[in-house]
Amino acid sequence: MSLLEIQGVSKRFGGLQALNRVSLHVSEGEILGLIGPNGAGKTTLFNVINGVYRPEEGRVIFRGQDITGRPPYEIARLGIARAHQIVRPLNELTVLENVMVGACFGRENRSLREAREIALAVLEQVGLAGKRDVEAARLNVAEKKRLELARALAARPYLILLDEVLAGLNPTEVATMLEVIRAIRASGITVLMIEHLMHAVMNVSDRIVVLDYGEVIAEGIPQEIAHHPRVIEAYLGDPRLSQSLLEAQGG
Amino acid sequence: MSMWRSISWWFTLIVLLGAGLWPIASGSATGREDMFLILMLVTLASSLNILLGYTGYVNFGHIVFFGLGGYIGFYLMHRQGWSLGPAMIAGGLATAALALVLGTIILRLRGAYFALATIGINEAVRAFVANFEPFGGATGMSLNFAVYQAYGGAAQALWIAYGVLLAVTLLTVGISFAVKHSKFGLGLMAIREDEDAALVLGVRGPRAKTLAYALSALFPGMVGVLFFFKNGNIEPGDAFRLHLSIETLVMVMLGGQGTVWGPILGAALYERLRGYLLTSPLFKSLHLAFAGMLLLLIILFVPAGVIGWLRARFPAIRRVIP
Numbered sequence: 001m002s003l004l005e006i007q008g009v010s011k012r013f014g015g016l017q018a019l020n021r022v023s024l025h026v027s028e029g030e031i032l033g034l035i036g037p038n039g040a041g042k043t044t045l046f047n048v049i050n051g052v053y054r055p056e057e058g059r060v061i062f063r064g065q066d067i068t069g070r071p072p073y074e075i076a077r078l079g080i081a082r083a084h085q086i087v088r089p090l091n092e093l094t095v096l097e098n099v100m101v102g103a104c105f106g107r108e109n110r111s112l113r114e115a116r117e118i119a120l121a122v123l124e125q126v127g128l129a130g131k132r133d134v135e136a137a138r139l140n141v142a143e144k145k146r147l148e149l150a151r152a153l154a155a156r157p158y159l160i161l162l163d164e165v166l167a168g169l170n171p172t173e174v175a176t177m178l179e180v181i182r183a184i185r186a187s188g189i190t191v192l193m194i195e196h197l198m199h200a201v202m203n204v205s206d207r208i209v210v211l212d213y214g215e216v217i218a219e220g221i222p223q224e225i226a227h228h229p230r231v232i233e234a235y236l237g238d239p240r241l242s243q244s245l246l247e248a249q250g251g
Numbered sequence: 252m253s254m255w256r257s258i259s260w261w262f263t264l265i266v267l268l269g270a271g272l273w274p275i276a277s278g279s280a281t282g283r284e285d286m287f288l289i290l291m292l293v294t295l296a297s298s299l300n301i302l303l304g305y306t307g308y309v310n311f312g313h314i315v316f317f318g319l320g321g322y323i324g325f326y327l328m329h330r331q332g333w334s335l336g337p338a339m340i341a342g343g344l345a346t347a348a349l350a351l352v353l354g355t356i357i358l359r360l361r362g363a364y365f366a367l368a369t370i371g372i373n374e375a376v377r378a379f380v381a382n383f384e385p386f387g388g389a390t391g392m393s394l395n396f397a398v399y400q401a402y403g404g405a406a407q408a409l410w411i412a413y414g415v416l417l418a419v420t421l422l423t424v425g426i427s428f429a430v431k432h433s434k435f436g437l438g439l440m441a442i443r444e445d446e447d448a449a450l451v452l453g454v455r456g457p458r459a460k461t462l463a464y465a466l467s468a469l470f471p472g473m474v475g476v477l478f479f480f481k482n483g484n485i486e487p488g489d490a491f492r493l494h495l496s497i498e499t500l501v502m503v504m505l506g507g508q509g510t511v512w513g514p515i516l517g518a519a520l521y522e523r524l525r526g527y528l529l530t531s532p533l534f535k536s537l538h539l540a541f542a543g544m545l546l547l548l549i550i551l552f553v554p555a556g557v558i559g560w561l562r563a564r565f566p567a568i569r570r571v572i573p
């Protein structure tokens with residue numbers, strides 16, 4: 001069953017067509033990887049899904065409900081949570097309070113006391129329990145990324161949007177994070193993740209969608225995508241990406 | 252309520268109650284006048300803090316609620332024969348309702364634009380009141396001395412106004428404490444830190460901000476009624492003093508925005524300081540310039556205010572001073 005259905009979505013910024021009639025679906029329980037060169041429109045698609053931007057064309061259907069153009073807080077409460085590419089910690093609040101915000105105002109709309117329990121459990125899960133009383137501003141980048149993830153998880157969403165949560169992590173941290181992502185799916189949350197680290201996304205995703213210049217150019221299981229001619233072509237312009245694509249093909 | 256199990260709330264309550272009851276216990280009229288001013292400023296600063304400190308929206312027009320609430324209560328007592336209690340509640344509710352309406356409009360604005368809009372509101376309401384005949388237009392209204400007879404004479408009425416103010420102050424600080432430690436307050440602080448991120452996390456931004464604005468407008472509306480009841484007359488120039496808005500802002504910043512004790516300490520400190528400046532001939536006409544300088548220095552050097560500074564040095568006091 002389709003949890004999220006994106007139907008012909010277009011989004012323009014002035015003269016720039018950031019998304020051009022993008023259609024895709026996310027099935028319940030899967031990990032769907034969204035890849036594509038820098039500036040392909042991946043983050044913009046997330047912004048359309050969770051209501052930060054209203055698309056000029058197309059519809060976003062979540063659990064059978066049209067959510068196009070609804071404000072972000074309503075979409076959050078319907079069960080879509082998000083970890084931002086550029087971390088957005090609530091700086092002067094503690095790590096625990098940050099995560100409690102997710103639990104309080106997310107899908108389950110918990111009381112402060114329940115939110116605290118949920119937040120403590122989630123912090124344990126992402127390995128931030130030791131930092132719970134630290135101001136979020138004082139975390140390092142890797143920790144802030146985990147905080148983003150923890151806040152989104154605390155909302156107990158149906159669908160979680162992960163925007164490059166692996167970026168800037170060292171190989172050990174990447175491996176740990178992949179385990180966390182698998183555990184998230186095992187707990188019943190559907191995952192839509194944007195990722196640049198090709199071997200990681202190939203490794204963890206059930207299915208992959210490729211975006212280039214705001215259009216879907218390929219879709220399929222990881223092995224198909226790694227050898228898809230249009231994907232290889234799109235990535236040739238980006239040495240870093242083509243390198244990691246080659247590595248992914250080799251492994 | 253878990254608040255009644257909190258040490259820091261009991262500490263706050265006992266300090267305020269002790270300070271507030273002292274003039275009553277000693278029967279000193281000058282002590283009462285000093286404390287009236289301090290409690291009034293504590294209420295203004297604490298209520299401003301709900302929007303400024305918790306929600307992160309700078310309001311230069313907080314005093315509009317004090318003035319308008321004062322006018323409405325005064326009108327009800329003077330022209331409609333209401334007694335002080337109901338008039339005060341009506342004044343507060345009216346200003347909270349006004350904020351609810353204004354909030355849905357101007358809280359779409361962020362940052363400096365919101366701050367500018369609040370100045371505009373103060374000036375617009377002042378101009379309206381100055382031309383509104385039922386409120387006495389530019390000359391305002393004066394209470395008939397006979398009104399005080401219902402309270403056992405003018406001297407007694409002053410004590411009653413003081414007692415009611417003490418209750419309103421405790422209520423304001425209590426609400427400030429409760430908000431700070433509530434889910435609603437957590438949403439406000441999330442908005443303060445990063446409004447867009449808060450929305451994505453599910454905080455209903457527009458509704459939360461509007462409620463915070465209305466709550467912060469309720470208490471100055473009530474205090475305005477008490478102040479002008481005690482004053483005996485009201486006129487536009489007195490009711491809508493923009494500089495009092497700015498001074499209230501200084502108090503919150505001085506004590507430490509976003510904390511319960513910041514506005515209390517800031518109001519008390521600033522009132523003492525201002526009292527000194529106003530009696531010093533050199534500073535008498537410069538006290539507003541002084542307020543501006545002080546604000547600048549605070550923002551530059553101690554943005555977290557006195558409470559923030561203390562907490563950074565002595566983390567243990569967090570448990571006592573909320």
Ligand SMILES: Nc1ncnc2c1ncn2[C@@H]1O[C@H](COP(=O)(O)OP(=O)(O)O)[C@@H](O)[C@H]1O
Pocket residue numbers: 013016018036037038039040041042043044045
């Ligand atoms: N708010 C915005 N205003 C103008 N242009 C934007 C905005 N957000 C994104 N863009 C542009 O849209 C394109 C897609 O951006 P983005 O979705 O962030 O790409 P990706 O996440 O795939 O790297 C880029 O060219 C980017 O510069």
Ligand SMILES: [Mg+2]
Pocket residue numbers: 042043044085
């Ligand atoms: Mg991006």
